Amino acid sequence: xxxxxxxxxxxxxxxxxxxxxxxxxxxxxxxxxxxxxxxxxxxxxxxxxxxxxxxxxxxxxxxxxxxxxxxxxxxxxxxxxxxxxxxxxxxxxxxxxxxxxxxxxxxxxxxxx
Amino acid sequence: xxxxxxxxxxxxxxxxxxxxxxxxxxxxxxxxxxxxxxxxxxxxxxxxxxxxxxxxxxxxxxxxxxxxxxxxxxxxxxxxxxxxxxxxxxxxxxxxxxxxxxxxxxxxxxxxx
Numbered sequence: 001x002x003x004x005x006x007x008x009x010x011x012x013x014x015x016x017x018x019x020x021x022x023x024x025x026x027x028x029x030x031x032x033x034x035x036x037x038x039x040x041x042x043x044x045x046x047x048x049x050x051x052x053x054x055x056x057x058x059x060x061x062x063x064x065x066x067x068x069x070x071x072x073x074x075x076x077x078x079x080x081x082x083x084x085x086x087x088x089x090x091x092x093x094x095x096x097x098x099x100x101x102x103x104x105x106x107x108x109x110x111x112x113x
Numbered sequence: 114x115x116x117x118x119x120x121x122x123x124x125x126x127x128x129x130x131x132x133x134x135x136x137x138x139x140x141x142x143x144x145x146x147x148x149x150x151x152x153x154x155x156x157x158x159x160x161x162x163x164x165x166x167x168x169x170x171x172x173x174x175x176x177x178x179x180x181x182x183x184x185x186x187x188x189x190x191x192x193x194x195x196x197x198x199x200x201x202x203x204x205x206x207x208x209x210x211x212x213x214x215x216x217x218x219x220x221x222x223x224x225x226x
Contacts, residue, residue: 004155032213043117044156044204044217051213089155093213100146100169101206101215103155 002027006090006104013080013111021075021107023064023090031092033057033066033073034101038087047075047088082111115139117218119205125224126195134190134221138207145188146215147180148204156204162188163210195225 007022025031035047035057048057053068062077073090090104118137126132138145143164148156158172162182173179177195182188192199202222206215 006155034213036217043219044206046214046216049213091155100158100161100172101148101156102158105153105155 002031002092002094002102004090004092004102004104007107008105009107009109011107011109013109015082015111015113016079017111019075019077019080019084019109021088021090021109023073023075023104025071025073025090025092027071027092027094027102030068030095032095033064034091034093035062035064035073035075036089036091036103038089038106040086044089080109080111082113085109085111117205117207117216119203119218119221121221122219123222123224125226128195128197128225130195132192132195132223134192134203134223136188136190136205136207136218138186138188138205139216140186141209142207142216143185143210144208144212144215145182146206146208147188147190148206150202150204150220152201159190159203192223195223197225199223200225 003026032051034049036044037047048059050057050066056065087106091101145162147159150156161169165185177193180190202220204220206217208215
């Protein structure tokens, strides 16, 4: 079945550091790929998505590129801020939407000033 | 409402008791999902509704778990004979038909003592 393997945390970085959180997946066909974020005390929010190979999703300075050849969707940000401290989840859904999401285990990110 | 609403936000129950968890999706969203998130894990799919019908209930762990959505809007997740292992955060999400983005509620934290 479908699965998502995500870089284990926790990850602690200094403000303005470069961030990479690795995510690889196993799925049939061409799934849609997502990064969700859970800020302290809040619900899961969609951060960015990509629905086909070579697409790049971006939002709030974060980027991730759908790499079919390596089955990866790594999350990157060039300069992190304290406000980026949260738990990040990589996820996939089958093509065509309206299907269940399969999540990774999450990566807790802490940014120190 | 503005977002997905889940009630109660917290529920403590004794082992063996019956509980109901409620989800109010975003108005007009035809797809509704239930997930369960255990501590330190990503959300795990339980059941997906398209309108009033359960399109996929493959994630329900056993027959103690049941969910309904009688009018295609509000949904109730029902757990019979609760066990300590049922303790988790239960998340609800909704999306528009054909959309790839699901919007999550803040969850109900269920504790079985």
